[in-house]
Amino acid sequence: MTTMTARTALSAPDLKLRQDLSFAKRGLVFALLSGITWGLDGVILSLAFASPLLLDEACWLLAPLTVGALHDTFSALWLLCFNGATGRLRELGRTLRSKAVRPVILGALFGGPVAMSSYMLGIKFAGPAYVMPITALYPAVASVFAAVFLKEKVAPRAWFGLLLCVAGGVIVGYTPPEGSLGNEFYLGIAFALVATFGWGVEGVLATSGMDLLDPAVALNVRQLTSATVYLLVVVPLAGGYALFVPALTGAIGWVFPAAALTGALSYLCWYRAMNMTGVSRAMAINITYSLWGILFSAVFTEVEITTAIVVGALVITTGMVLVVGNPKEMACLRCTK
Amino acid sequence: MSKMPMKMMVADCFRRGEALNPGAVHDLIRDHYAGERYCSIESVREHLMSLKAVGILNDESSYVDGDGGLVPVYRISEYGLDRLRRAR
Numbered sequence: 001m002t003t004m005t006a007r008t009a010l011s012a013p014d015l016k017l018r019q020d021l022s023f024a025k026r027g028l029v030f031a032l033l034s035g036i037t038w039g040l041d042g043v044i045l046s047l048a049f050a051s052p053l054l055l056d057e058a059c060w061l062l063a064p065l066t067v068g069a070l071h072d073t074f075s076a077l078w079l080l081c082f083n084g085a086t087g088r089l090r091e092l093g094r095t096l097r098s099k100a101v102r103p104v105i106l107g108a109l110f111g112g113p114v115a116m117s118s119y120m121l122g123i124k125f126a127g128p129a130y131v132m133p134i135t136a137l138y139p140a141v142a143s144v145f146a147a148v149f150l151k152e153k154v155a156p157r158a159w160f161g162l163l164l165c166v167a168g169g170v171i172v173g174y175t176p177p178e179g180s181l182g183n184e185f186y187l188g189i190a191f192a193l194v195a196t197f198g199w200g201v202e203g204v205l206a207t208s209g210m211d212l213l214d215p216a217v218a219l220n221v222r223q224l225t226s227a228t229v230y231l232l233v234v235v236p237l238a239g240g241y242a243l244f245v246p247a248l249t250g251a252i253g254w255v256f257p258a259a260a261l262t263g264a265l266s267y268l269c270w271y272r273a274m275n276m277t278g279v280s281r282a283m284a285i286n287i288t289y290s291l292w293g294i295l296f297s298a299v300f301t302e303v304e305i306t307t308a309i310v311v312g313a314l315v316i317t318t319g320m321v322l323v324v325g326n327p328k329e330m331a332c333l334r335c336t337k
Numbered sequence: 338m339s340k341m342p343m344k345m346m347v348a349d350c351f352r353r354g355e356a357l358n359p360g361a362v363h364d365l366i367r368d369h370y371a372g373e374r375y376c377s378i379e380s381v382r383e384h385l386m387s388l389k390a391v392g393i394l395n396d397e398s399s400y401v402d403g404d405g406g407l408v409p410v411y412r413i414s415e416y417g418l419d420r421l422r423r424a425r
Contacts, residue, residue: 016396099424
């Protein structure tokens with residue numbers, strides 16, 4: 001009764017403002033959930049990477065790409081189940097036949113096989129100490145593209161917050177360099193830059209497509225595209241399907257569907273967040289995955305919480321507060337007038 | 338006939354410049370997606386809020402109905418018309 005009285009006492013503009021704020025805040029919650037679940041996804045996948053099968057030096061490229069292929073394939077299947085359960089399968093067919101899906105497919109190619117393969121090659125040639133800080137810049141790259149191509153409005157405070165989130169991600173993920181720089185070092189840096197560009201541009205292309213497409217369906221297209229290219233192009237080029245059967249039938253077989261389920265949930269939240277709060281905010285909050293990953297690792301494995309991790313966590317948290325700022329700014333995300 | 342994705346169809350309802358509320362949009366599209374659980378008034382509301390957030394639709398007005406619920410009314414923007422043209 002009290003609720004009804006309070007509800008009817010509000011004017012239409014007040015109710016509209018409340019509705020818009022609720023929509024924007026839900027987007028922020030989705031962004032945070034995407035970071036948490038991506039952190040968990042990484043921890044589950046690390047169990048696969050720790051297996052002797054995938055640690056073989058001869059499979060330094062094939063192993064991570066096989067993991068990527070299995071992850072995105074299972075993820076696409078989980079999303080087909082989700083879209084089937086929510087009555088979206090016919091929408092998936094309509095979406096695949098529409099012109100509006102093209103940027104989503106292009107984004108899938110950049111963010112899936114291209115970025116992931118480049119990341120692995122970058123790690124191989126230049127080492128994680130240089131590649132991880134470079135690739136942690138992808139939210140900043142995405143935000144610049146979003147401001148230029150989508151005309152997304154980002155307040156100066158939010159830009160500063162975004163830079164803090166990126167800096168925090170670098171601090172959390174930093175590993176000291178080992179040994180001297182080889183001849184292939186600059187090639188590795190170039191691959192790292194391609195990966196950063198790929199992940200950054202994926203968000204902008206996907207968000208552009210989702211202007212007129214359902215995020216859950218767009219994501220299913222993304223994962224189907226990525227899985228197809230992995231299976232038909234990337235994995236054969238990297239050496240073939242030799243690891244598929246032993247990986248799926250061995251002790252780590254359960255890891256792939258489990259990680260893919262967490263990954264599908266993470267991507268679902270991420271795509272919805274980009275659509276609801278804009279690319280820059282969603283990316284800035286999503287990058288907290290590095291923090292969540294370490295927290296999950298500390299709980300489930302034996303990772304030590306270092307001073308750098310605590311400092312990185314504080315920097316990321318401060319950045320997130322600045323990015324979120326005033327949710328009223330999110331009622332309209334772009335300068336389209 | 339090949340149907341367009343529902344969110345795009347929701348935006349397309351505004352192509353002639355009319356101001357519409359979620360109920361009116363649902364009435365316009367439901368025959369195109371007959372028998373589909375996905376074509377609900379809740380889905381239409383969600384798509385309208387998303388289209389408004391990215392600037393394809395603008396708020397035209399809003400009012401409170403007899404049950405005390407908010408009824409938002411939207412109209413397409415110039416940017417929205419351009420996006421629709423490019424997507425067709």
